[in-house]
Amino acid sequence: MSTTQLHATFTRRQILAACSICMAAPLLACTQPHGLVKISRHTWPGYMLLDLARDHGWLPEDQFRLINLGSAKGTLRALASNSIDVACLTLDEVLTARANGLELVIIGLINFSRGADVVIARKPLTIEQLTGKTIGFESGAVGQVMLHQLLQAAHLTTQNVKLASVTADEHESRFTQGEFDALITYEPIASNILQQPQFQRIYSSRQCPDLIADVFASTSDAIEHHGPQLTRMLNAHYRAQQLIRLAHPHSIKQLASHLAVNPEELQTILAGLDLVDRKQALDWLTPKTSRTEETIRQLMQILQLNNKNMPKVEHMITAQFLEVQQ
Structure with missing residues (x-):
């Protein structure tokens, strides 16, 4: 497929x-x-x-x-x-x-x-290094929740990062082409991206259960x-x-x-x-x-x-x- x-x-x-x-x-x-x-x-x-x-x-x-x-x-x-x-x-x-x-x-x-919603970054970027970076996410309630939790875990606010709205059908193409430093996405898009060795998971909904x-x-x-x-x-x-x-x-x-x-x-x-x-x-x-x-x-x-x-x-x-x- x-x-x-x-x-x-x-x-x-x-x-x-x-x-x-x-x-x-x-x-x-x-x-x-x-x-x-x-x-x-x-x-x-x-x-x-x-x-x-x-x-x-x-x-x-x-x-x-x-x-x-x-x-x-x-x-x-x-x-x-x-x-x-x-x-x-x-x-x-x-x-x-x-x-x-x-x-x-x-x-x-x-x-x-419990992990189906994830944040992916290009290696070696980690959650501690998001300051000044561009984060792609799908505007809407779930994207907003994941963004909030990610920034909270990184001890950042929206003032510390750049945000880019991207629809789900463009998640993989725009992220893998280098438009964003990190991407908030979900399965099965996440698994498709993570098959490529240059990317890694830096946060997921497993860390904000319920x-x-x-x-x-x-x-x-x-x-x-x-x-x-x-x-x-x-x-x-x-x-x-x-x-x-x-x-x-x-x-x-x-x-x-x-x-x-x-x-x-x-x-x-x-x-x-x-x-x-x-x-x-x-x-x-x-x-x-x-x-x-x-x-x-x-x-x-x-x-x-x-x-x-x-x-x-x-x-x-x-x-x-x-x-x-x-």
Whole structure:
């Protein structure tokens, strides 16, 4: 598979191929059967567990429809208009949307980034030598979080470095051509670059655990009208997740096929993710027994979100759809 194909497949934090949006548009425009739950997910390992669940018959097509809207922006627009019911998003994307007035509720936890988001530099540059250097990064919530954590670890501010905005499809080409001294990127782009011996990893999301998380976010309307289906969706997701955690050979091949990579490439990508199970999700969605509230406060500070526009954490998350086994 070419590098270009990989970039097009995994740009979950930017607009994906225009064709996916065009294909999804008719699905949103037509009249849906009563009770059909519409779920938006990008092409990302944690999100595509839903496709694996559908393969196993756990998400019947007369009850669930999986849609790829191609970008977080398009997904949030569809949520705001109630064109979809549930979306796979990063935690920071949900918080930013809530700060902008979109009342989303987190109903499930998908994964944490444990090295899938990385900072790469040309050897021998290290994190201690970033002063005055140019850092390329993708503008947006996750890029902003990684930049903040990187500079904090290097004891620097944005005044000490030069910043260059670069879209994910240009990460590898512009960085390897020498436009930046360091690059904030993510898998599988990172692995492609690191195959070249002149580059090295100098920081990763493994050093800031819990901050970069992917979640299921739902509209209040879906919560009110589709409770049983939301429970079934989450049950199906965590059943598929268990197959991958157990390295079930056929399921690994199926998920790799959905992601357009081979099983070996998938294993490399999964090494940078913590695919959480039902119990971990239940703990995370119970603020009094977890670090969730602290994580959300930290992200709001990093993203400079206005506390006055945000409800209490217990109003933004719920474990009610995880507490019923089917």
